[in-house]
Amino acid sequence: MGQEHGNGPGYSDAPHVPVLLAEVLAALQPLEGARIVDGTFGAGGYSRALLDAGASVIGIDRDPNVAPFVTALAADFPGPFSFVAGRFSELDTLVDEPADGVVLDIGVSSMQLDEAERGFSFMREGPLDMRMSGSGTSAADLVNELDETELANLLFSFGEERKSRRIAAAVARVRAEKPITTTLELAQLIEKTIGRKPGDAHPATRSFQALRIAVNGEFDQLVEGLFAAERLLPEGGRLAVVTFHSLEDRIVKRFFAPEKGGPAQSRHLPQQVAEDLRWKPVAKPVKAGDAETARNPRARSATLRMGVRTAAPAREVKTAGLGMPSFKTRGVA
Numbered sequence: 001m002g003q004e005h006g007n008g009p010g011y012s013d014a015p016h017v018p019v020l021l022a023e024v025l026a027a028l029q030p031l032e033g034a035r036i037v038d039g040t041f042g043a044g045g046y047s048r049a050l051l052d053a054g055a056s057v058i059g060i061d062r063d064p065n066v067a068p069f070v071t072a073l074a075a076d077f078p079g080p081f082s083f084v085a086g087r088f089s090e091l092d093t094l095v096d097e098p099a100d101g102v103v104l105d106i107g108v109s110s111m112q113l114d115e116a117e118r119g120f121s122f123m124r125e126g127p128l129d130m131r132m133s134g135s136g137t138s139a140a141d142l143v144n145e146l147d148e149t150e151l152a153n154l155l156f157s158f159g160e161e162r163k164s165r166r167i168a169a170a171v172a173r174v175r176a177e178k179p180i181t182t183t184l185e186l187a188q189l190i191e192k193t194i195g196r197k198p199g200d201a202h203p204a205t206r207s208f209q210a211l212r213i214a215v216n217g218e219f220d221q222l223v224e225g226l227f228a229a230e231r232l233l234p235e236g237g238r239l240a241v242v243t244f245h246s247l248e249d250r251i252v253k254r255f256f257a258p259e260k261g262g263p264a265q266s267r268h269l270p271q272q273v274a275e276d277l278r279w280k281p282v283a284k285p286v287k288a289g290d291a292e293t294a295r296n297p298r299a300r301s302a303t304l305r306m307g308v309r310t311a312a313p314a315r316e317v318k319t320a321g322l323g324m325p326s327f328k329t330r331g332v333a
């Protein structure tokens with residue numbers, strides 16, 4: 001996501017503003033009693049709206065800090081709302097009952113960005129962390145331990161940062177003296193190295209995106225989450241996915257429409273392809289309108305895609321053909 005945004009100093013009274021909420025509801029059609037899995041619970045914005053519409057909701061999030069929002073929703077909807085801590089890549093095993101819909105709102109929440117000590121923001125001084133779950137490899141580990149070429153490849157492939165080699169070289173020079181441990185230390189080094197043009201996004205935007213994606217395995221999570229939803233949903237089940245940059249949107253697009261370059265279908269068997277489609281061809285992708293982007297700048301880069309499950313059996317997880325960036329094999333600018 002290329003846009004920093006602020007919702008105020010403490011997130012408890014100014015939580016995440018849900019993006020494309022009306023469009024997500026229209027995509028999921030939460031009829032009274034429908035069971036919807038919200039795989040990216042966050043502040044529970046989608047969940048609350050789905051519950052208000054009469055659906056029951058199973059929330060999933062990997063971030064333990066969503067607990068206060070879970071407690072609030074559980075108090076308001078003690079029956080129809082439940083929550084499981086975990087990753088949406090495993091949603092079909094986390095949810096042990098049938099479901100009518102799944103929603104994924106991919107990316108970082110306002111709460112994660114706003115909490116300086118989580119290390120997601122290049123505008124707030126904090127440890128270079130970025131771990132949504134609070135465990136595993138941190139951004140500081142990657143910045144200080146990847147070799148210079150690997151780091152450049154990561155910034156290029158996951159952040160589309162064209163000046164990746166210059167940034168990686170500067171990082172290598174600085175960390176030879178002393179590890180880089182804070183957000184502003186890295187952000188300022190990037191700004192000093194590649195400069196800043198007035199009116200452009202902060203020069204660290206792409207590098208921070210790349211590190212966050214790598215730390216949280218976000219591309220793998222997205223692909224596995226899509227296939228997990230395919231396994232969970234019966235015929236007629238609806239999947240709505242909101243992404244915030246083109247690399248993720250490409251994965252979702254190709255997942256839904258494999259005949260246009262997605263995973264493993266023989267191009268010599270068009271009839272077979274039509275019979276095997278796991279998702280019915282659906283409406284065009286949806287972007288936020290001017291009113292929403294004026295209210296919530298975060299919505300500017302959002303794209304919603306949705307699909308309706310057919311009766312065809314779920315595919316095995318395959319990344320080939322989805323356009324998954326890989327920082328180990330890509331060239332460097």
Ligand SMILES: C[S@@+](CC[C@H](N)C(=O)[O-])C[C@H]1O[C@@H](n2cnc3c(N)ncnc32)[C@H](O)[C@@H]1O
Nearest residue numbers: 018040042043044045046061062063087088105
């Ligand atoms: C953009 S926010 C969702 C906001 C939510 N739709 C709302 O209205 O409040 C994304 C959330 O997904 C969570 N998340 C990201 N990747 C995840 C994963 N692989 N599994 C589970 N949760 C994940 C993040 O921790 C974050 O809370």
